[in-house]
Amino acid sequence: MRNEFHADLATVSHLLVEMAHQVRAAMRQATRALLTADRRAAEAVITGDGEIDARYREVEERVCELLARQAPVASDLRAMITALHVAADLERMGDLADHVAKTALRRHPSPAVPAELRPIFTEMDGVADRMAEKIAGVLADPDAELAAELDRDDDAMDDLHKQLFGVVLGADWPYGVETAIDATLLGRFYERFADHAVNAGEHVVYLITGESAAAQ
């Protein structure tokens, strides 16, 4: 019974790791679509989001089945509830990559992001990428220290977000309101991606240490 539970838990963990890889690739591809006005890349992200959603539902079904069949208690039960939380965060991260891709598509063939902002979005993508990588890492091999690094990554994302506003609000911003709005929403998509990565990391830490961060 215990062995069976752990086999099922491993299946769920494996699905979560796959989801983390998928959302990581999605955000990377969405950024490429954004910065190079690549229509095919944008469309691939949008199509791929359906697969991330399907995997999310699969995690939910597996967890429910497992709860019903095995009635786990204590730390096993906690692992199941954590899996649901992490899956929800990853599903949302996929949505945010999808939003970036849709913004790229809406402005295509023009680039949605002017030259001045490209370095900032490139850096935001880099932070998002390493956060998604860390989530995949801690899910495959739980490590509270690696999860804790996500907070520092999130601080880096917040700094980039502030820099972005600095450029858009600068006296010499020449692109008008529409481009400012795109930049604002895009900035928020990357920032939220990072927030969900932090949340997912906190859930994994809770699983490892039993210590909960307060709901944000």
Added chain:
Amino acid sequence: MRNEFHADLATVSHLLVEMAHQVRAAMRQATRALLTADRRAAEAVITGDGEIDARYREVEERVCELLARQAPVASDLRAMITALHVAADLERMGDLADHVAKTALRRHPSPAVPAELRPIFTEMDGVADRMAEKIAGVLADPDAELAAELDRDDDAMDDLHKQLFGVVLGADWPYGVETAIDATLLGRFYERFADHAVNAGEHVVYLITGESAAAQ
């Protein structure tokens, strides 16, 4: 055992109804803070968000306790998982009210929203208010038709969101980029509030009918 389960389920439902009332009041108060530059109202929303978060954790604890103690299956298990989803949506709706309040506070004593946009935000608040009311309603007395109305409310919110961009992007927008950014983010907070209300409603419908809407 069944009676005990239903008593526990009623406690959880009651907590969710309370959360729905709290987030409804929070968004209403945040809008007042926004439109009247009312610092105390803004601060009350921010303080109150801690209570919503605490109630969210209470729902989670109750559900985990119940899963561990009663090991429910089939529809009872589904009810528990639904409760977790709804609680997460409500917690996030509280965060969005908190974001509106913080925007009001950041611009205080100036109003964050110029006169031209006040009618739109007043209407967005009206839609948000009736959506939160319906969530409280369907939680207290599950009703798939009432829950389905949330989709129409969400369409109304989307229309208002488009109107908002119409004003901000109009040739005669006199307020510059900073106010456009505030309006963009505020618009997104109300729109996301509505999205989470729709999600919460879909979870309740799933509970009643067994039919799931696809993850969005």
